[in-house]
Amino acid sequence: xxxxxxxxxxxxxxxxxxxxxxxxxxxxxxxxxxxxxxxxxxxxxxxxxxxxxxxxxxxxxxxxxxxxxxxxxxxxxxxxxxxxxxxxxxxxxxxxxxxxxxxxxxxxxxxxxxxxxxxxxxxxxxxxxxxxxxxxxxxxxxxxxxxxxxxxxxxxxxxxxxxxxxxxxxxxxxxxxxxxxxxxxxxxxxxxxxxxxxxxxxxxxxxxxxxxxxxxxxxxxxxxxxxxxxxxxxxxxxxxxxxxxxxxxxxxxxxxxxxxxxxxxxxxxxxxxxxxxxxxxxxxxx
Amino acid sequence: xxxxxxxxxxxxxxxxxxxxxxxxxxxxxxxxxxxxxxxxxxxxxxxxxxxxxxxxxxxxxxxxxxxxxxxxxxxxxxxxxxxxxxxxxxxxxxxxxxxxxxxxxxxxxxxxxxxxxxxxxxxx
Numbered sequence: 001x002x003x004x005x006x007x008x009x010x011x012x013x014x015x016x017x018x019x020x021x022x023x024x025x026x027x028x029x030x031x032x033x034x035x036x037x038x039x040x041x042x043x044x045x046x047x048x049x050x051x052x053x054x055x056x057x058x059x060x061x062x063x064x065x066x067x068x069x070x071x072x073x074x075x076x077x078x079x080x081x082x083x084x085x086x087x088x089x090x091x092x093x094x095x096x097x098x099x100x101x102x103x104x105x106x107x108x109x110x111x112x113x114x115x116x117x118x119x120x121x122x123x124x125x126x127x128x129x130x131x132x133x134x135x136x137x138x139x140x141x142x143x144x145x146x147x148x149x150x151x152x153x154x155x156x157x158x159x160x161x162x163x164x165x166x167x168x169x170x171x172x173x174x175x176x177x178x179x180x181x182x183x184x185x186x187x188x189x190x191x192x193x194x195x196x197x198x199x200x201x202x203x204x205x206x207x208x209x210x211x212x213x214x215x216x217x218x219x220x221x222x223x224x225x226x227x228x229x230x231x232x233x234x235x236x237x238x239x240x241x242x243x244x245x246x247x248x249x250x251x252x253x254x255x256x257x258x259x260x261x262x263x264x265x266x267x268x269x270x271x272x273x274x275x276x277x278x279x280x281x282x283x284x285x286x
Numbered sequence: 287x288x289x290x291x292x293x294x295x296x297x298x299x300x301x302x303x304x305x306x307x308x309x310x311x312x313x314x315x316x317x318x319x320x321x322x323x324x325x326x327x328x329x330x331x332x333x334x335x336x337x338x339x340x341x342x343x344x345x346x347x348x349x350x351x352x353x354x355x356x357x358x359x360x361x362x363x364x365x366x367x368x369x370x371x372x373x374x375x376x377x378x379x380x381x382x383x384x385x386x387x388x389x390x391x392x393x394x395x396x397x398x399x400x401x402x403x404x405x406x407x408x409x410x
Contacts (some may be wrong), residue, residue, distance in 0.1 A: 231371075
């Protein structure tokens with residue numbers, strides 16, 4: 001079971017069909033307006049001014065309200081009123097499903113509770129991110145889901161050591177990496193030695209003995225582990241209101257270690273496996 | 287036996303799915319494509335009953351391939367099998383483009399078989 005959102009959970013359980021979910025999503029899309037559209041509906045901005053703000057956001061990385069304030073189009077009090085109205089009018093997917101007849105009002109709280117229990121395994125546990133690193137809450141999700149998937153997908157027993165800012169990832173026989181771009185940018189890296197690679201392969205292929213497997217297959221299982229971890233991180237981060245795209249995973253030559261590029265900040269999350277071998281998760285943040 | 291085409295750049299995922307489907311006795315894997323481009327070619331040559339396809343792949347990603355497959359064949363049955371299933375925007379886009387269902391990774395055999403059997407009931 002992976003990180004999910006409520007509508008997906010209901011379709012997977014067979015409670016609602018994909019057609020009904022799509023109807024509910026379309027209803028949501030028609031009701032849930034953007035900040036700019038709400039500001040227009042309240043008479044604070046014109047559509048031309050919203051377009052001007054959107055244009056300016058393409059050249060400077062500021063949120064809508066901050067850009068509107070910078071251009072002198074919206075004051076702080078008005079912006080707060082817009083946010084409040086947007087929040088109060090927000091139609092959640094569960095409510096939308098009731099409106100389109102996919103669920104009854106009585107069923108909704110029961111399924112929401114079931115969903116909450118199902119996803120409790122993915123509630124983020126506290127991971128301390130080194131002081132001074134921006135977007136700490138997001139990197140916490142990166143580390144926490146790596147640890148959770150190490151247990152659930154790779155079936156490894158381990159102890160996580162404190163994270164630290166570093167200038168290089170030490171040498172490892174296998175390093176799988178994934179680029180991510182969006183609200184946050186960088187490279188996710190997962191590094192293991194041969195013993196852990198075999199154990200990950202054994203778990204992913206669901207076969208006890210992997211001694212006869214080709215190198216390509218063993219490496220592929222580590223890359224697939226990274227793919228599963230990063231996809232689920234993207235889902236969890238989306239729940240926090242941020243988004244990023246991921247590239248297909250790749251294998252890096254890590255026998256001499258990897259230096260953190262000068263334009264990036266490296267955070268290492270060392271992992272001690274129960275058999276004494278070391279592994280590491282790292283993020284090179286752009 | 288229903289014919290399944292697997293499209294995923296990962297060899298290990300293809301092997302996982304193939305093993306699960308073989309054990310069921312209801313499905314036969316007829317091919318393994320490694321990107322969206324191969325999915326389109328193999329759909330035309332193998333005529334599978336169901337395509338299980340990843341989203342995040344090199345050369346051509348799964349959503350781009352899905353758009354083409356549904357344009358070429360409005361009856362094509364594609365199930366996305368992806369680690370990005372929990373990302374609401376991706377999930378919704380897949381359904382809007384015509385995916386019959388989306389299975390998130392890590393997946394369980396029970397879920398995979400239920401989704402595929404619902405989509406393509408086998409005659410016992």
